[in-house]
Amino acid sequence: MMPNRPFLGLPSKKLVMSLGFIAFLLSTSPLMAQDPICKNGLRDLKGSFDVLQGRGGIWAYLEQTPGLRDSSMLGLQVDGKLQRLIVVLETMCKDGKTPTMESFNGIQSLIGDARVLFNLNTDKTTSEEILTKVKAIIKSSDDLLASLGQ
Numbered sequence: 819m820m821p822n823r824p825f826l827g828l829p830s831k832k833l834v835m836s837l838g839f840i841a842f843l844l845s846t847s848p849l850m851a852q853d854p855i856c857k858n859g860l861r862d863l864k865g866s867f868d869v870l871q872g873r874g875g876i877w878a879y880l881e882q883t884p885g886l887r888d889s890s891m892l893g894l895q896v897d898g899k900l901q902r903l904i905v906v907l908e909t910m911c912k913d914g915k916t917p918t919m920e921s922f923n924g925i926q927s928l929i930g931d932a933r934v935l936f937n938l939n940t941d942k943t944t945s946e947e948i949l950t951k952v953k954a955i956i957k958s959s960d961d962l963l964a965s966l967g968q
């Protein structure tokens with residue numbers, strides 16, 4: 819009579835099922851779900867911010883827009899706050915803290931809002947409307963920084 823062993827050293831069905839279940843639990847844990855923010859998300863944020871800065875940032879946009887040169891310091895604030903948000907997220911990742919998807923999406927949205935400013939037709943958009951959008955980005959950045967403990 820043959821002993822009850824797996825064929826050719828293959829693991830039993832129970833072992834395979836247990837390992838599969840453990841792998842499933844690990845893949846759905848919050849740590850694994852948020853890890854891509856630190857690996858890929860941060861790279862994407864930096865790339866998007868670099869595109870914005872490659873055009874001179876919001877400061878340069880305000881400097882070059884007729885009627886908004888006097889308000890260009892607001893552009894420096896936007897550029898600085900966006901950079902600070904990215905650094906905060908980067909620091910969280912380096913410290914082993916996992917940023918929330920909400921904070922990542924918030925930063926991504928703010929960078930997107932700033933990039934949209936470059937696409938505004940200054941012939942159709944008033945200086946006041948542009949400044950309102952810039953001030954909204956500053957306020958949202960401050961709110962997000964506060965929520966991140968900054």
